[in-house]
Amino acid sequence: MDAWLVDLDQVAPSDITEHYPEGLTEDELRRGAEFVHARAAHRFYRARLTVRRLLADRLGLAPHELRIHYDPAGKPYLPDHPGTHVSWSRSDGLLLLGATETGPVGVDVELVRPATTSMDVLAFVYPDMPATATPETFFHAWTLLEAAVKATGRGLAEGAKEVDLVFGPDGGVRLRGITGHGAPPWHGHTALQPVVQDVPWAMTAFVSRELPPVTVLPWPPRGASMRPGARSLVKTGSTRG
Secondary structure (H helix, E strand, C coil): CEEEEEEHHHCCHHHHCCCCCCCCCHHHHHHHHCCCCHHHHHHHHHHHHHHHHHHHHHHCCCHHHCCCEECCCCCEECCCCCCCEEEEEEECCEEEEEEECCCCEEEEEEECCCCCCHHHHHHHHCCCCCCCCCHHHHHHHHHHHHHHHHHHCCHHHHHHHHEEEEECCCCCEEEEEECCCCCCCCEEEEEEEECCCCCCEEEEEEEECCCCCCCEEEECCCCCCCCCCCCCCCCCCCEEC
């Protein structure tokens, strides 16, 4: 599994492509134009261009050579590289991207910040959630849930009830399984990541059939010698699997 946590506000257009924004597809340009605020549009553009740049680099291609398609449920796939499975997620100015050859994968990232209604949202999906659940529980659980429905391609509306989460007495959360998708079992992993933004932490989640320890790389690289795919360890904080 390769994974990158991208600070979109630090990604300069020249770091992505010499043809920004011409490197975007017509659909991406259309979607970006729908944003009301320019900052949100540029984050969207930079996210899509960064995904293409990092995946192309990993596959030994030029970014413009990489084709990214979407199935009817919106799950991305690479038609010219069916053995490589990809998923990505955005939270404000952050992008989390994962790529693996071990099978379907789903990822999610959420900035950790107070949210008065977050526990109510989680309780709607998991009414049996224990009273000991804490705000930290929400971020572990919600990112696992989002990553799981991305891995299966079902989406929250259809797939949320299929995701079986176990809530521990200490506020921890683990993925017990995803019903209706057969063997082998699914595995989940969450971790706190340090970020350089107004909010100092982000919760990341990965769900896949086979899930070895995940090292999340910062991008743009911290150091001129680092290239996408280089194995430089980033602090991962606590994990709940």
